[in-house]
Amino acid sequence: MESVMTTSSTLATSVQEQEAQHVLQVYRRTPVVFERGEGVYLLTGDGRRYLDFISGVGVASLGHAHAGLADAIATQARTLLHTSNLFFHPLQAEVATALAARTGLDRAFFCNSGAEAVETCLKFARRYWHTQGATHRTKYVAFTHSFHGRTMGALSVTWDEHYRGPFQPLIPQVVFADPNDISGFDALVDDNTAAIILEPIQGEGGVRPIPAATAAAIEAACARTGALLICDEVQSGSGRTGPFLYSKTLGLTPDLVALGKALGAGVPVGVAMFTNAVAAAAKPGDHGSTYGGNLLACRAVLVFLEALDSPAVAASMAAASARLFAGLNEMRQRVPAIREVRGAGLIAGIDLSFEATPVVAAAFERGLLINRTSSTVVRLLPPYIITPADVDAALPLLEAAIVAGGNS
Ligand code: PLP
Secondary structure (H helix, E strand, O other), X not given: OHHHHHHHHHHHHXXXXXXXXXXXXXXOOOOOOEEEEEEOEEEEOOOOEXXXXXXXXXXXXXXXXXXXXXXXXXXXXXXXXXOOOOOOOOHHHHHHHHHHHXXXXXXXXXXXXXXXXXXXXXXXXXXXXXXXXXXXXXXXXEEOOOOOXXXXXXXXXXXXXXXXXXXXXXXXXXXXXXXXXXXXXXXXOOOOEEEEEEOOEEOOOOOEEOOHHHHHHHHHHHHHHOOEEXXXXXOOOOOOOOOOOHHHXXXXXXXXXXXXXXXXXXXXXXXXXXXXXXXXXXXXXXXXXXXXXXXXXXXXXXXXXXXXXXXHXXXXXXXXXXXXXXXXXXXXXXXXXXXXXXXXXXXXXXXXXXXXXXXXXXXXXXXXXXXXXXXXEEEXXXXXXXXXXHHHHHHHHHHHHHHHHHHO
């Protein structure tokens, strides 16, 4: 054991040193090297196990080293992985049909990340109006606290100056509305607006579900002006809250939807879903992606969707979610530093009366992986396979971490 531990910590040090030399330094990583996963656990080479309640920021929806996914990917790799979009392959149509049935939007464009899916939605909102001859309709209405990704278009509709500032100028004609104060909202949406874009639950902005009154105002503004509605469901969608899209819960009827994260269960996948009316504007050559919707990605999505459809998974997700929110709300009674518990299904935000970074570190020390958003919010994005027993294991660790973080 001694020599295994030494080898493993030597590896951890050398990985960190090598990265420091040759990897662009844009991440603040926790100093740990995970070498394996098992369901809801991540493991280091020296055998330390961590209960994973962040799942690679909402990506590892089936947990780690899922046997069905691993087998399907291996079989696919032995058959065919990639042909490009120059040719047909059997899986893209199957995935697109499955997503159309689940989202109610007719057509899919496949790409590789959430930001690309958002980018596609932004582009085709303009493409739609261009085709109508309304070339002045180029404006986007976004929301304060939004996060839509790091590419230039997605960044332009992302609110936080911290992300935007160093990369100015971004695309012009973006205005931001406050989702919690809709008094001025109607004035922002006009006949120059191409689209309104929102996350039905703002994820990076602090796990803030869009209020029902704001959702109603958005629908009314779209009906009044014809502006298209883009729902960015990269974090809130793909069944994380129960229904496939959280926009359905809010009564929204999007024209375009961005998907990513959980959908590929760890394989990079982004999808933009279109209504037929918007899709009709697309012409061959308008857009594209070399990797988008290749056989590897499509196989992973098919495995994910099959798991999501299983009544056992749906029942276990619902039970785990109920236990999670009941437990968090009970914790709020005991821990005065918890100001609010927000979220739905398997996305939760715990808003604290202090900066949440020390809580993340204290949870890590106790073997629980979580993260921080919006400075005071602890975010939980566990894999869809968690059980109520996993929740019972996580909550005492989280509570101890919040108490320790508050004392640090
Ligand atoms: N949209 C939302 C709502 C997100 O939460 C994210 C990532 O956190 C993105 C878009 C960007 O996705 P990606 O990092 O896959 O490009």
